Amino acid sequence: MVFSSVNWVGDEDGFIELIDQRQLPGKFVKLRCRDVQSIGKAIQTLAVRGAPAIGVAAGYGLVLAIQNLPENGSLKSGLAKLKDAREYLGSLRPTAVNLSWALDKVYGCAEKFVIEQSQANLPLLQQCVLAEANAICQEDKEMCRRIGQNGQEFIKNDYGILTHCNAGALATAGQGTALSIMYEAKKAGKHFKVYVDETRPLLQGARLTAWELRQEGIDVIVICDNMAGWLMKQGRINAVITGADRIAANGDAANKIGTYSLSILANHHRIPFYIAAPTSTFDLTISSGPDIPIEQRSADEVQFVGDKRTVPEGVKVLNPAFDVTQAEFITAIITERGIIEKPDTGKIATHLH
Amino acid sequence: MVFSSVNWVGDEDGFIELIDQRQLPGKFVKLRCRDVQSIGKAIQTLAVRGAPAIGVAAGYGLVLAIQNLPENGSLKSGLAKLKDAREYLGSLRPTAVNLSWALDKVYGCAEKFVIEQSQANLPLLQQCVLAEANAICQEDKEMCRRIGQNGQEFIKNDYGILTHCNAGALATAGQGTALSIMYEAKKAGKHFKVYVDETRPLLQGARLTAWELRQEGIDVIVICDNMAGWLMKQGRINAVITGADRIAANGDAANKIGTYSLSILANHHRIPFYIAAPTSTFDLTISSGPDIPIEQRSADEVQFVGDKRTVPEGVKVLNPAFDVTQAEFITAIITERGIIEKPDTGKIATHLH
Numbered sequence: 001m002v003f004s005s006v007n008w009v010g011d012e013d014g015f016i017e018l019i020d021q022r023q024l025p026g027k028f029v030k031l032r033c034r035d036v037q038s039i040g041k042a043i044q045t046l047a048v049r050g051a052p053a054i055g056v057a058a059g060y061g062l063v064l065a066i067q068n069l070p071e072n073g074s075l076k077s078g079l080a081k082l083k084d085a086r087e088y089l090g091s092l093r094p095t096a097v098n099l100s101w102a103l104d105k106v107y108g109c110a111e112k113f114v115i116e117q118s119q120a121n122l123p124l125l126q127q128c129v130l131a132e133a134n135a136i137c138q139e140d141k142e143m144c145r146r147i148g149q150n151g152q153e154f155i156k157n158d159y160g161i162l163t164h165c166n167a168g169a170l171a172t173a174g175q176g177t178a179l180s181i182m183y184e185a186k187k188a189g190k191h192f193k194v195y196v197d198e199t200r201p202l203l204q205g206a207r208l209t210a211w212e213l214r215q216e217g218i219d220v221i222v223i224c225d226n227m228a229g230w231l232m233k234q235g236r237i238n239a240v241i242t243g244a245d246r247i248a249a250n251g252d253a254a255n256k257i258g259t260y261s262l263s264i265l266a267n268h269h270r271i272p273f274y275i276a277a278p279t280s281t282f283d284l285t286i287s288s289g290p291d292i293p294i295e296q297r298s299a300d301e302v303q304f305v306g307d308k309r310t311v312p313e314g315v316k317v318l319n320p321a322f323d324v325t326q327a328e329f330i331t332a333i334i335t336e337r338g339i340i341e342k343p344d345t346g347k348i349a350t351h352l353h
Numbered sequence: 354m355v356f357s358s359v360n361w362v363g364d365e366d367g368f369i370e371l372i373d374q375r376q377l378p379g380k381f382v383k384l385r386c387r388d389v390q391s392i393g394k395a396i397q398t399l400a401v402r403g404a405p406a407i408g409v410a411a412g413y414g415l416v417l418a419i420q421n422l423p424e425n426g427s428l429k430s431g432l433a434k435l436k437d438a439r440e441y442l443g444s445l446r447p448t449a450v451n452l453s454w455a456l457d458k459v460y461g462c463a464e465k466f467v468i469e470q471s472q473a474n475l476p477l478l479q480q481c482v483l484a485e486a487n488a489i490c491q492e493d494k495e496m497c498r499r500i501g502q503n504g505q506e507f508i509k510n511d512y513g514i515l516t517h518c519n520a521g522a523l524a525t526a527g528q529g530t531a532l533s534i535m536y537e538a539k540k541a542g543k544h545f546k547v548y549v550d551e552t553r554p555l556l557q558g559a560r561l562t563a564w565e566l567r568q569e570g571i572d573v574i575v576i577c578d579n580m581a582g583w584l585m586k587q588g589r590i591n592a593v594i595t596g597a598d599r600i601a602a603n604g605d606a607a608n609k610i611g612t613y614s615l616s617i618l619a620n621h622h623r624i625p626f627y628i629a630a631p632t633s634t635f636d637l638t639i640s641s642g643p644d645i646p647i648e649q650r651s652a653d654e655v656q657f658v659g660d661k662r663t664v665p666e667g668v669k670v671l672n673p674a675f676d677v678t679q680a681e682f683i684t685a686i687i688t689e690r691g692i693i694e695k696p697d698t699g700k701i702a703t704h705l706h
Contacts (some may be wrong), residue, residue, distance in 0.1 A: 025662070025665035198663070199579070200579060203663050206664045207664075210665050220669070222664045222668055225577070225578045226614060229617055230611075230673065230676040231671075260583050261581065261582030261583065264582055268617050302576075306661045308379075310378075310551070312560075313378075315575055316573070317574065318548075318575075323580075323586075
């Protein structure tokens with residue numbers, strides 16, 4: 001990968017460096033976040049997006065939260081800062097579970113450190129938090145590679161693959177989830193085409209997925225979301241591969257709005273439908289899809305394209321950012337640990353054990 | 354209806370007045386076409402669009418074709434001009450059959466007039482052509498009203514109706530086809546909501562359908578195309594009603610890209626799927642959907658939104674303007690003559706007889 005969507009630069013007093021994804025593909029701009037508010041704003045406005053990437057970014061957000069405390073400050077004040085930051089960052093995107101997963105992991109580690117280490121002081125806590133955030137980032141990179149290796153068997157020569165939104169390097173700290181499978185298939189010497197739904201309203205497919213697949217030399221064709229079914233009917237799509245933002249215990253998977261429709265269309269045309277996601281995307285506290293919270297985003301995202309109003313003044317719009325695909329329509333879930341075919345509660349419990 | 358999308362103003366030496374639909378909903382601008390090239394350009398660039406409306410506009414285009422000939426010119430030269438204009442205008446949009454239907458109707462009438470009327474001269478030919486173009490426009494208005502009356506029984510109180518693209522007053526000379534059903538249901542005192550797919554790439558749903566439904570006081574909610582399946586899953590859609598650009602002898606119906614997917618999604622969710630179209634939309638020379646020509650439009654329409662490039666430079670796109678819904682997924686076709694339930698070749702032949 002020639003770029004990294006989220007990076008920590010420096011030691012405990014460093015900063016988060018992001019690719020500002022709002023500006024792609026027009027401009028490749030790096031964004032530096034030096035405090036919790038600025039990484040929060042970056043998450044909320046989708047400068048950084050994608051379930052694994054926002055997890056990694058939020059982990060580093062906790063490093064920022066305790067960065068400028070006085071060296072002789074109390075551990076209690078440090079933990080309080082971490083707790084506040086965890087709550088604030090965790091509230092920004094309700095659907096992707098990786099966000100709270102990463103925050104809980106870093107915070108839990110800090111709490112344990114304070115309780116268990118009698119020698120603990122603030123500088124050591126800062127080191128501890130950075131080490132844990134780095135570990136999440138490293139794990140994410142490794143997880144991406146493994147998902148790709150595990151899933152690449154599903155791509156055959158001359159396949160047309162359909163993907164939706166961006167589940168690539170821009171959505172993770174590594175080489176992506178769904179797109180990692182394509183990168184590994186290419187590395188294995190396979191020839192194939194990738195059709196990318198542009199993914200309204202924010203066009204992550206057209207702007208981000210097309211951009212990164214092209215960077216990596218993969219044959220990519222952008223379509224409008226409403227063309228996918230017609231391409232399936234014409235036999236041009238051999239497999240659908242998307243990411244996920246949260247997967248319930250029974251395998252129901254929340255992902256970018258439009259994924260549910262693709263699963264029904266793929267099912268109708270007898271095309272396999274794969275979800276690629278790390279095990280951190282599973283939320284076993286939720287038994288099935290209807291309990292996954294769906295983020296409703298601003299009407300502006302639908303009413304305007306850039307500065308241009310496309311929906312008449314005074315007309316209502318809906319803007320659910322995600323939908324939920326039922327497990328029954330998922331051919332397999334591909335994780336860093338392997339493949340869950342025809343996912344259900346039992347198989348998922350075994351896989352995660 | 355408080356506006357008319359296509360109008361003839363004046364006598365034989367008059368002009369075509371269009372609402373420039375490229376500028377809606379931002380600006381309501383009238384466009385005057387005084388020669389064949391300018392109405393051709395208006396059709397090609399979608400200043401006027403919608404299968405019935407481009408039929409009406411093209412009929413008036415033939416009036417323009419013989420408007421400035423010398424009064425004592427030969428009938429032969431008049432017919433030659435008409436023939437050229439028929440060929441040129443007929444080539445501009447390959448999918449909608451109403452275009453060639455209207456051109457053939459007006460040209461056929463002119464030819465018959467020249468052959469049968471011994472007193473014929475150029476001014477009389479001009480009158481004849483205008484009269485026939487006016488007749489098509491009048492028929493279209495009447496046809497719209499009847500489609501609405503025939504179809505309004507399918508809308509019940511508190512329904513959520515989904516429509517795609519624009520099959521309204523802006524797509525016809527009258528009050529539309531699919532939307533006419535909504536106008537008549539409202540006139541009958543029913544309360545219902547209309548969900549409108551924004552309809553990428555040119556956003557006719559967001560820009561045009563939302564605009565005209567709002568003008569008429571109907572409760573309208575715009576969604577992105579990829580949200581439709583999710584709304585169906587949630588039970589918010591009770592019926593889908595769209596227009597059509599060409600219907601084959603067996604009932605397979607070409608309509609705006611995305612319609613095919615909606616038919617599959619509606620079928621999966623057991624939601625009735627209706628097509629509203631005048632009998633002039635049927636093309637009995639085509640036995641089934643795969644033979645309907647599908648217009649491929651410019652890549653720019655997908656690559657740019659307004660002036661803003663959304664697809665990276667050098668990335669390919671597809672832009673089929675239409676797709677074909679199989680008759681098996683159509684609950685009923687609603688025409689000005691009545692209802693064809695579960696359409697097939699036999700029922701359609703009987704209906705058109």
